[in-house]
Amino acid sequence: GAGVSQSPSNKVTEKGKDVELRCDPISGHTALYWYRQSLGQGLEFLIYFQGNSAPDKSGLPSDRFSAERTGGSVSTLTIQRTQQEDSAVYLCASTLSHEQFFGPGTRLTVL
Amino acid sequence: AQSVTQPDIHITVSEGASLELRCNYSYGATPYLFWYVQSPGQGLQLLLKYFSGDTLVQGIKGFEAEFKRSQSSFNLRKPSVHWSDAAEYFCAVGALFGNEKLTFGTGTRLTIIP
Numbered sequence: 001g002a003g004v005s006q007s008p009s010n011k012v013t014e015k016g017k018d019v020e021l022r023c024d025p026i027s028g029h030t031a032l033y034w035y036r037q038s039l040g041q042g043l044e045f046l047i048y049f050q051g052n053s054a055p056d057k058s059g060l061p062s063d064r065f066s067a068e069r070t071g072g073s074v075s076t077l078t079i080q081r082t083q084q085e086d087s088a089v090y091l092c093a094s095t096l097s098h099e100q101f102f103g104p105g106t107r108l109t110v111l
Numbered sequence: 112a113q114s115v116t117q118p119d120i121h122i123t124v125s126e127g128a129s130l131e132l133r134c135n136y137s138y139g140a141t142p143y144l145f146w147y148v149q150s151p152g153q154g155l156q157l158l159l160k161y162f163s164g165d166t167l168v169q170g171i172k173g174f175e176a177e178f179k180r181s182q183s184s185f186n187l188r189k190p191s192v193h194w195s196d197a198a199e200y201f202c203a204v205g206a207l208f209g210n211e212k213l214t215f216g217t218g219t220r221l222t223i224i225p
Contacts, residue, residue: 042215043203043213044215091155098162099157100211100213101157105154
C-alpha cells in the first residue's frame with residue numbers, strides 16, 4: 001500500500017520568505033508527527049497530532065513555525081520568515097500500533 | 112528527560128564480518144526502543160522494536176537487538192554484513208501512550224569494505 005508521502009522533496013528559498021511543507025499520512029493512521037533532521041541538532045521532534053485533540057507543539061523551535069492537520073489527514077508545516085538555520089530535512093511520520101512510518105522528507109535550503 | 116546515546120559516530124566493517132552497534136538510553140519509565148536505518152536520500156525504515164517480553168528481538172534484513180535493562184542498552188547486531196547494509200543507523204526511545212514522540216540518538220554511519 002501507499003506509504004507516507006511528502007512534498008516538495010526539495011525546496012530552496014531565500015531568507016525571509018515563507019514556506020509550506022506538506023505531509024500525506026497513511027490512510028487510517030490517526031497520529032502524525034513532524035521531525036527535523038539537521039547537521040547540528042540531529043533528529044528532533046517538532047509537533048504531534050492525534051485525532052481531533054489539540055496538537056502537542058512543544059518541539060517547535062520558535063513562533064515562526066506552525067502546523068495544521070486538516071480533516072485528520074493531510075498536514076502542513078509552515079515556516080514564516082525563514083532563516084538559514086531552518087535549513088534541514090523535515091520528516092513526517094504517521095503511526096499505527098506504536099510504530100511510526102516515515103516519509104522521505106523535504107529538504108529545505110534557505111539561502 | 113529521555114535521551115539516547117550512540118557512542119560510535121562511524122564504524123567500518125568488512126563484508127561478511129559481524130556487526131554490533133551500541134545504544135544506551137535514559138528513560139524514566141519502561142522504554143519503548145527502536146532501531147531505524149536511513150540510506151542516503153531516503154527516509155527512515157524501521158529495523159526492529161522492543162516493546163516488552165523477550166529481550167532479544169529479531170528484525171528485518173537479518174538484524175537483531177538485545178534489551179539489557181541493567182545496562183540501559185539496546186545494541187544492534189548482525190552476524191554477517193552485506194554491502195547493502197551501508198547506511199546510517201539510529202536508535203530511538205519513545206513512550207507507549209499519549210505523545211509517543213521518538214528521541215533519537217545521533218546515529219552511527221556504517222561503511223562496508225570489500
